Amino acid sequence: MDLDSIECVSSSDGLDEDEIHLHHTLHPYSLSHHHPELSATKPRNGSNNSGIAVPTATAPATSVHELLECPVCTNSMYPPIHQCHNGHTLCSTCKTRVHNRCPTCRQELGDIRCLALEKVAESLELPCKYYSLGCTEIFPYYSKLKHEALCNYRPYSCPYAGSECSAVGDIPFLVAHLRDDHKVDMHTGCTFNHRYVKSNPREVENATWMLTVFHCFGQYFCLHFEAFQLGMAPVYMAFLRFMGDENDARTYSYSLEVGGYGRKLIWEGTPRSIRDSHRKVRDSHDGLIIQRNMALFFSGGDRKELKLRVTGRIWKEQNPDAGCVSSSDGLDEDEIHLHHTLHPYSQSHHHPELSASKPRYGNNNTAVNGGPTATAPATNVHELLECPVCTNSMYPPIHQCHNGHTLCSTCKTRVHNRCPTCRQELGDIRCLALEKVAESLELPCKYYSLGCTEIFPYYSKLKHEGLCNYRPYSCPYAGSECSAIGDIPLLVAHLRDDHKVDMHTGCTFNHRYVKSNPREVENATWMLTVFHCFGQYFCLHFEAFQLGMAPVYMAFLRFMGDENDARTYSYSLEVGGYGRKLIWEGTPRSIRDSHRKVRDSHDGLIIQRNMALFFSGGDRKELKLRVTGRIWKEQNPEAGVCIPNLCS
Ligand SMILES: [Zn+2]
Ligand SMILES: [Zn+2]
Ligand SMILES: [Zn+2]
Ligand SMILES: [Zn+2]
Ligand SMILES: [Zn+2]
Ligand SMILES: [Zn+2]
Ligand SMILES: [Zn+2]
Ligand SMILES: [Zn+2]
Incomplete structure (x- = not known):
């Protein structure tokens, strides 16, 4: 020899180094039987005649948040979320309107719950929608909406009272809007002297009002003057609103004085923020209120013509914490906060942008009562993708029962058409929502604790983990399993x-x-x-x-x-x-x-x-x-x- x-x-052996690499690429799971830890998550499509081939990498195309928008009305969906047999989701309001036909595939809708998507929502942590305006807060899905209705960074609504104006924006935008679109009088300075004249003071309508904008201390203030019925009594009212948020509003005070012919009425108060609607401030009587008879005294007493001279002044408080709201309206600071807490959506009809995502429980007879409340993220989205029967990761097609209990396609063939969770008939219902969730997920490599910093779409994560450089080694001892x-x-x-x-x-x-x-x-x-x-x-x-x-x-x-x-x-x-x-x-x-x-x-x-x-x-x-x-x-x-x- x-x-x-x-x-x-x-x-x-005819196998050179290049061929070894090729071998890895074509058979990413070929090594996985040496990794007991890995094989637990290996998809078992082989024994499933309705399954697809080995999953391949999919670029994250759909945001999970988008999945929670009803494809029919584009509102955010809240429990119960429904779907058809093919997995097309829709909100409970739309479900009552579509005459039992899926709007996507036109097939019979039935009564199928998409529990998976409800759980996804529960587990989500999302940034406030006003993050681009400066808000850095992160919220569970079910409390995000509530926060956004009160977020300090949300845009302001137009403070003009006499119309259903839908303009929203920051303060400089709204000042220009008031001046250019509503032709509002703009004044500079912290004192004012206005005369309101009305020829027939007996006609008092809710619609009688005036708005003037004052610019001082680098801020803008809205002076409202209007006539309305208070109970059965006709009154005139003047009040100031601050163009900015509540906290800044409290650092200012203002006084209003009206008088004439030997009489005088003085009001001192704190301007309310334009976050509080014009109507809300008026209805809380937080301003100078003049009974019509008194106003006619101030006008000269001939009861033919209203001639009110209102003077006033705005100043900055040295210590704004001492007494924020005037005590005369009977509403102290605590009560205002309580009011906000009990009715978080009370102002949302003034925010066209917000109302588009407001849940509509009112006209849905299967919906739960009350608005959504905050839910701590209890379920990890990744856990939702574990088959509850075999604990393997689920890959398309993912199935579910009418009640929304999911299972993998391998388990589906083994459970004799009974849902393993609720024991009801399983049928042939696809959980498309969860498949899309998987598609959109970006997850860290499971060996991140061993040093791997890579992030992968769900469908390519498994493939990477089979070859990850940081994956643990198997025992090299040959003579045993x-x-x-x-x-x-x-x-x-x-x-x-x-x-x-x-x-x-x-x-x-x-x-x-x-x-x-x-x-x-x-x-x-x-x-x-x-x-x-x-x-x-x-x-x-x-x-x-x-x-x-x-x-x-x-x-x-x-x-x-x-x-x-x-x-x-x-x-x-x-x-x-x-x-x-x-x-x-x-x-x-x-x-x-x-x-x-x-x-x-x-x-x-x-x-x-x-x-x-x-x-x-x-x-x-x-x-x-x-x-x-x-x-x-x-x-x-x-x-x-x-x-x-x-x-x-
Ligand atoms: Zn809808
Ligand atoms: Zn459908
Ligand atoms: Zn926010
Ligand atoms: Zn406007
Ligand atoms: Zn399974
Ligand atoms: Zn079930
Ligand atoms: Zn890795
Ligand atoms: Zn060993």
């Missing part, structure tokens, strides 16, 4: 303590393998020794097996670490005796490649039994192989050849 036979053996996994230090200790493997230090070795009856060659005949050098650990495998019909012995080295590091080392193995010698040089394979895979690719020193018996002395009674070897670090691993260069 000479080196020609080695050349034959080592080239016979050992399920130990962990990092290299853990596995080294495990090999030493649990498998009683010989541990050697140094980069050279000299081992003798002796076997008394060399005719018995079984797959199960093998040995493992661990070498520690260059700060790394290497596994030297020696075993006997049948190669085709020929019994052979094989020795090879595996590196305890990943593929890239493995390629920076080389090793040689030499076996000989009685005038013959066989030398192998190669690159250790990573223990990512299973013992069996390396063996079956013939990537090591292979000794035919007859040759081995020559080395043993030729009496064919006993196998006595002395294997020596050496491990070294490659100076330039890129230029080197990874697969033995003896192959040529």
Whole structure:
């Protein structure tokens, strides 16, 4: 025997480095049976005749938040959320309006709950919709809407009282809008002196009003004057609103004075924010109220003409915390807060932009009472994608019962048309919403705690995790179905303590393998020794097996670490005796490649039994192989050849 036979053996696997990579790409799950932790989440489409192929990566196209918009009315959906058999969702209000036909596929709607989407909503944490205006708060879905109706960063509504104006925006925008679109008088200064004249003061209508804007202290104030019926009594009222939020409004005070012909009435108060609607301020009587008879005294007493001179002043409070709202209206600060708490939506009809997303429980006879309340995020969206029956990750098609209990397509074929959760008939209902949720998810690699920082769409996460560089290693011990996994230090200790493997230090070795009856060659005949050098650990495998019909012995080295590091080392193995010698040089394979895979690719020193018996002395009674070897670090691993260069 000479080196020609080695050349034959080592080239016979026909698998070069490029092909190994290709193999990984085509069969991302081919290694997963070596990872007990991974196989728990492996999709089982094989046994499911309605299933699709192995899931592939999908770019996150749909935002989960968009899934919660009713596709019919575009309002945000709140429980109960409904769907058709094909999984097209709609809100409970729309469900009552579509005459039992799915608006998307026109098939019969039935009465199917989409519980999965309701749970998704529960688990969501979303930024306030006014984040672009400066709000940085994050809310559970069911309390987000409530916050947004009161968010300090929400745009202001037009303070003009006499119309259903729908303009919203920030203060500079609204000031320009009042001046340009409503032709409102604009005044500069913190004092004012206005005269209101009306020729027929007996006509008091709700619609009689005036608005003037004052600019002082760098702020804008709205002075309202109007006539209305207070109970049965006609009155005039003047009040000031601050163009800004409640907290800033409280830092100002104002006075109004009206009088004439020896009489005088003075009001002092705090301007209300334009967050409080014109009507709300008026109805709370938070301003100067003048009975009509009194107003006619001020006008001269001839009861023919109203001539009111209103003077006033705005000033900045030195200590705004002492007394915010005037005590004369009987409404103190605490009561205002209480009012807000009890009726969070009381102002929402002034916010056209907000009302589009307001839940409509009123005309839906199956809806729960009251508005949505805050729910702590209890369910992780990722957990929703675990089949509640087998706990595997669910992939399309995802199924559910009429009550919304989901299950994977494999389990669906096994449950005899009964929902495992509620025991009712299962039918053939798709949970499209959950499939879309999965599509839109971006999740961290499950090995993030081991150092992986990558984020993946749901449908490609599993594929990555099967190949993640940070995934734990499997035990390299070949002779058992050992399920130990962990990092290299853990596995080294495990090999030493649990498998009683010989541990050697140094980069050279000299081992003798002796076997008394060399005719018995079984797959199960093998040995493992661990070498520690260059700060790394290497596994030297020696075993006997049948190669085709020929019994052979094989020795090879595996590196305890990943593929890239493995390629920076080389090793040689030499076996000989009685005038013959066989030398192998190669690159250790990573223990990512299973013992069996390396063996079956013939990537090591292979000794035919007859040759081995020559080395043993030729009496064919006993196998006595002395294997020596050496491990070294490659100076330039890129230029080197990874697969033995003896192959040529
Ligand atoms: Zn709807
Ligand atoms: Zn449909
Ligand atoms: Zn906000
Ligand atoms: Zn307006
Ligand atoms: Zn299942
Ligand atoms: Zn069920
Ligand atoms: Zn990873
Ligand atoms: Zn083990």
